[in-house]
Amino acid sequence: MTERQVTTVSFGYTPRPIQAFLHQTKRQRKIRFMVAVCHRRFGKTRYALGEIATDGFECPHHNPQYAYIAPTYGQAERVAWTYLKEMFKDYPGVEKNEAKLRLTIPRYDRGDKITIWLLGAENPDSIRGIYLDGVVLDEYAQCDPSIWGQVVRPALSDRKGWAIFIGTPKGTNNFYTMYQTAQLNMTKHPELKWYAFNAPASRTGIIDADELKAAKAEMSEEEYAQEFECSFSAALVGSYYGKYLTEIEEKGYIGDFPYDPSYPVYTYWDLGVSDSTAIWFVQMIGEVYKVIDYYEMSGMGLEHYYDVLKARGYTYADHWLPHDVSVQEFSTGNTRAKTFHKLFGRVPRIMKKTKVEDGINAVRMILKKCRFNRIPTQRGLDALRNYERKWDAKNNIFQEKPLHNWTSHGSDAFRGFAMSVKLSDTVKVKTLPRDAIIDYNHWR
Numbered sequence: 001m002t003e004r005q006v007t008t009v010s011f012g013y014t015p016r017p018i019q020a021f022l023h024q025t026k027r028q029r030k031i032r033f034m035v036a037v038c039h040r041r042f043g044k045t046r047y048a049l050g051e052i053a054t055d056g057f058e059c060p061h062h063n064p065q066y067a068y069i070a071p072t073y074g075q076a077e078r079v080a081w082t083y084l085k086e087m088f089k090d091y092p093g094v095e096k097n098e099a100k101l102r103l104t105i106p107r108y109d110r111g112d113k114i115t116i117w118l119l120g121a122e123n124p125d126s127i128r129g130i131y132l133d134g135v136v137l138d139e140y141a142q143c144d145p146s147i148w149g150q151v152v153r154p155a156l157s158d159r160k161g162w163a164i165f166i167g168t169p170k171g172t173n174n175f176y177t178m179y180q181t182a183q184l185n186m187t188k189h190p191e192l193k194w195y196a197f198n199a200p201a202s203r204t205g206i207i208d209a210d211e212l213k214a215a216k217a218e219m220s221e222e223e224y225a226q227e228f229e230c231s232f233s234a235a236l237v238g239s240y241y242g243k244y245l246t247e248i249e250e251k252g253y254i255g256d257f258p259y260d261p262s263y264p265v266y267t268y269w270d271l272g273v274s275d276s277t278a279i280w281f282v283q284m285i286g287e288v289y290k291v292i293d294y295y296e297m298s299g300m301g302l303e304h305y306y307d308v309l310k311a312r313g314y315t316y317a318d319h320w321l322p323h324d325v326s327v328q329e330f331s332t333g334n335t336r337a338k339t340f341h342k343l344f345g346r347v348p349r350i351m352k353k354t355k356v357e358d359g360i361n362a363v364r365m366i367l368k369k370c371r372f373n374r375i376p377t378q379r380g381l382d383a384l385r386n387y388e389r390k391w392d393a394k395n396n397i398f399q400e401k402p403l404h405n406w407t408s409h410g411s412d413a414f415r416g417f418a419m420s421v422k423l424s425d426t427v428k429v430k431t432l433p434r435d436a437i438i439d440y441n442h443w444r
């Protein structure tokens with residue numbers, strides 16, 4: 001495809017030169033996976049939708065399908081849905097499904113149609129199990145990272161679809177890892193068709209100098225470096241544990257720390273009803289808390305977690321559940337603690353109800369004593385790393401309370417762990433006496 005064709009897409013979107021460059025690069029180099037790190041107001045969302053629309057008309061497959069994914073459904077609706085409808089407002093025969101944020105566009109020359117879904121990464125269920133020819137993950141640094149492996153990547157397999165990860169940095173989180181992967185594959189494995197792109201505001205010229213100067217005056221140096229100069233090294237602004245995790249990572253406390261069968265395992269839970277459930281698995285060895293494993297799932301009953309714990313094959317000491325499990329449930333007349341007792345054959349320990357700030361402080365204190373088994377706890381570590389204060393956009397400040405999102409479950413469970421250890425009489429079992437293994441091993 002020639003440059004002229006790319007830059008004159010005829011559906012109400014004329015790419016800026018730098019957007020046109022990205023459209024063109026993707027075509028000329030047949031890029032399948034692109035990671036684009038761009039400053040605020042670069043034009044990421046417009047570019048992303050422009051790419052989906054352009055590809056829709058070029059796609060050789062029958063009935064091409066695409067997904068645009070924002071961190072939340074609300075974000076997808078507020079910005080992208082408006083842009084998308086505007087792009088196709090003069091195109092005949094477009095069907096809009098406002099409730100599902102889905103657009104269907106007829107391809108008259110081929111007699112089929114393009115379908116575009118707009119979704120939030122917190123609830124991607126509508127694309128589970130379908131095929132996609134292309135997907136954009138917008139503001140990927142803010143997205144729940146599990147969406148890629150669990151939902152999006154499998155959907156691309158049928159038709160060898162493409163993916164674009166686009167966003168502004170947010171510390172060394174999932175977006176950073178993806179950017180590194182793109183850089184590495186671009187040089188080492190060109191056949192995999194990855195492409196890494198980086199566009200700081202000082203180079204694009206999209207935002208004029210006066211405006212940048214004004215932004216600089218209003219923001220901290222770190223914020224500016226992150227938001228406009230695309231710096232991944234700015235310590236996570238607003239993050240509760242980012243700094244502490246970086247510290248322990250530098251000390252080598254996140255690495256290969258597997259299960260040691262001569263010690264029992266304590267579990268710490270955040271038990272969701274309609275939300276996710278998160279479980280940390282910890283061994284206490286002398287003064288060290290060895291965090292060997294993590295599990296998170298949603299929409300499952302306690303039986304599921306029983307099976308998960310059993311399948312791990314660990315020898316367990318106590319299971320610690322959040323304080324609200326001792327509340328009577330309306331539907332069953334039972335408490336969840338009782339249901340747990342029946343199923344697991346033992347009484348759970350109940351975490352005390354404490355102030356969130358106290359819990360956060362307890363986590364900061366305890367992290368220095370932890371050793372994380374990197375691979376099995378990766379999802380939990382992602383949650384801790386991205387756990388952050390709620391941003392108050394009206395007053396341009398962070399509030400003193402956490403943002404509720406995908407990071408909450410793992411972070412709440414870990415807070416419960418830090419507090420329980422601090423407040424309780426948790427016995428530190430040095431090693432398991434041989435015969436004690438039977439006592440601890442309560443699986444039927």
Ligand SMILES: Nc1ncnc2c1ncn2[C@@H]1O[C@H](COP(=O)(O)OP(=O)(O)O)[C@@H](O)[C@H]1O
Pocket residue numbers: 013014015016019039040041042043044045046047
């Ligand atoms: N190709 C374009 N032509 C005209 N305006 C554009 C174009 N791309 C982006 N914009 C405008 O620039 C602003 C930022 O675009 P947006 O895609 O929302 O950026 P980002 O997602 O990077 O914050 C919006 O006002 C948008 O309408």
Ligand SMILES: [Mg+2]
Pocket residue numbers: 044045046079138
């Ligand atoms: Mg945007």
